[in-house]
Amino acid sequence: MSWLILILSGALEAVWAAxxxxxxxxxxxxxxxxxxxxxxxxxxxxxxxxxxxQSIPTGTAYAVWVGVGVVLxxxxxxxxxxERPTTARLLLLTGIAACVVGLKVVA
Amino acid sequence: MGKSSVSWLLLLASAVLEAVWATxxxxxxGFTRPLPTMVFAVTATLSxxxxxxxxRSIPLGTAYAVWVGIGAALxVGWAMSTGVEPFSVLKVLFIAGIVGCAxxxxxxxxxxxxxxxxxxxxxxxxxAVRPERL
Numbered sequence: 583m584s585w586l587i588l589i590l591s592g593a594l595e596a597v598w599a600a601x602x603x604x605x606x607x608x609x610x611x612x613x614x615x616x617x618x619x620x621x622x623x624x625x626x627x628x629x630x631x632x633x634x635x636q637s638i639p640t641g642t643a644y645a646v647w648v649g650v651g652v653v654l655x656x657x658x659x660x661x662x663x664x665e666r667p668t669t670a671r672l673l674l675l676t677g678i679a680a681c682v683v684g685l686k687v688v689a
Numbered sequence: 690m691g692k693s694s695v696s697w698l699l700l701l702a703s704a705v706l707e708a709v710w711a712t713x714x715x716x717x718x719g720f721t722r723p724l725p726t727m728v729f730a731v732t733a734t735l736s737x738x739x740x741x742x743x744x745r746s747i748p749l750g751t752a753y754a755v756w757v758g759i760g761a762a763l764x765v766g767w768a769m770s771t772g773v774e775p776f777s778v779l780k781v782l783f784i785a786g787i788v789g790c791a792x793x794x795x796x797x798x799x800x801x802x803x804x805x806x807x808x809x810x811x812x813x814x815x816x817a818v819r820p821e822r823l
Contacts, residue, residue: 603749606741624737632719640715648757656750665748671797674790675750678758681786685765688779 584637591630592650598623599655603664645686652679696746697795700755703739706732707760708767751794758787 601623604616635643656675659665713729720726736756744752762784768774 599749599753602737602741603744606745620737628714628733629720632714632717635715636719644711644761648761652750652754652757655753659748659750665750668797671751671794674793674797675754677790678754678787678794681783681790682758682761685761685780685783685787688777688783 584634587630588634588638588643588646589650591627591634592647593654594623594627594630595647595651596654596658598627599651600658642686645683648682648686649679652682692746696743699739700743700747700752701759703736703743704756704759705763706736706739707756708763710736711760711764712767751797755791755794758791762787 598620601616601620605613605620608616631643631647634647638646652675656665656672660667665671710729710732713725713732716722717725717729740752740756743756747755765774765780766784769776769780774780
């Protein structure tokens with residue numbers, strides 16, 4: 583159950599990052615919907631991480647949460663053409679994700 | 690160019706705050722302790738605002754990865770330098786890897802549709818699409 587909450591929280595990371603992106607791109611009233619989505623998803627994501635951390639070791643929980651978040655956020659950015667998926671960018675993104683996971687697993 | 694530098698500074702500042710809230714979240718024990726919970730709420734809010742401002746000119750995936758990576762590197766680096774966590778060569782290597790990858794991402798052309806750049810030609814055949822790497 584904790585693991586399911588953790589993975590869902592990681593997925594919500596990508597949701598809030600995307601909503602944050604839209605909030606700062608839109609103007610006036612059109613900001614309202616993405617801003618609300620951002621608030622709800624970021625709170626749910628943090629709460630889920632906090633709940634998962636009570637039964638999964640902090641380092642492991644954080645690593646999984648971050649890994650899912652980075653992969654899904656990049657996938658969203660690439661699918662919506664907000665970001666070009668060049669080989670160099672994908673390698674560097676993978677590098678960051680791998681190092682964060684490694685760091686937390688070693689710790 | 691100046692706008693981009695400001696965005697990267699904002700992003701780094703947000704990453705520092707991310708390390709603060711991540712530490713506070715760990716100490717809040719499920720939001721049951723008031724002080725860490727308050728520190729978490731304030732720093733998390735500021736960190737998100739900074740990230741939001743930064744992604745107006747830095748591509749989303751890149752900004753998010755740098756934000757998270759620098760935050761994690763600082764959290765562990767700080768814990769090691771204060772003696773909370775034992776020193777380890779592997780950890781230092783991973784931290785160096787994160788910083789190196791973040792610096793590499795900064796050196797790439799923006800590639801964002803939100804900001805018109807001279808080299809932003811969507812139909813360009815030079816863009817290598819390698820979705821299998823995801």
